[in-house]
Amino acid sequence: MQVFKQVFKDFCVTFDREYVTYVPGNAVGVMRIDRPNDYFLRGKEYLTEMVLLSMCNAFVTARCSGSVGVMLMAEKFEHTYFFNLGRYGVIGLD
Numbered sequence: 001m002q003v004f005k006q007v008f009k010d011f012c013v014t015f016d017r018e019y020v021t022y023v024p025g026n027a028v029g030v031m032r033i034d035r036p037n038d039y040f041l042r043g044k045e046y047l048t049e050m051v052l053l054s055m056c057n058a059f060v061t062a063r064c065s066g067s068v069g070v071m072l073m074a075e076k077f078e079h080t081y082f083f084n085l086g087r088y089g090v091i092g093l094d
Contacts, residue, residue: 035041050066053059054073060081061067067082 046066050070051073053070056074057077058079059067059070059074059077061070061083063082063084071077
């Protein structure tokens, strides 16, 4: 990470993140990190990642609303690949 910061200096974006451990049966999107303003910060981090991805020249992604947002922000991708390996946005009510 230090090398990345040295090379990109002011362009380097870092997030003060913690990671959650996945628990089978729980949707990852509903798991929270215990920090002030978590919902706001998660949204800000997500939008920042989308903007950064829209500046790339190639895009490999799942078929989900975030990838649509990136495609709308991007001028043009030289290469794209979309995979569909699940049921995005569908959570069972078992």
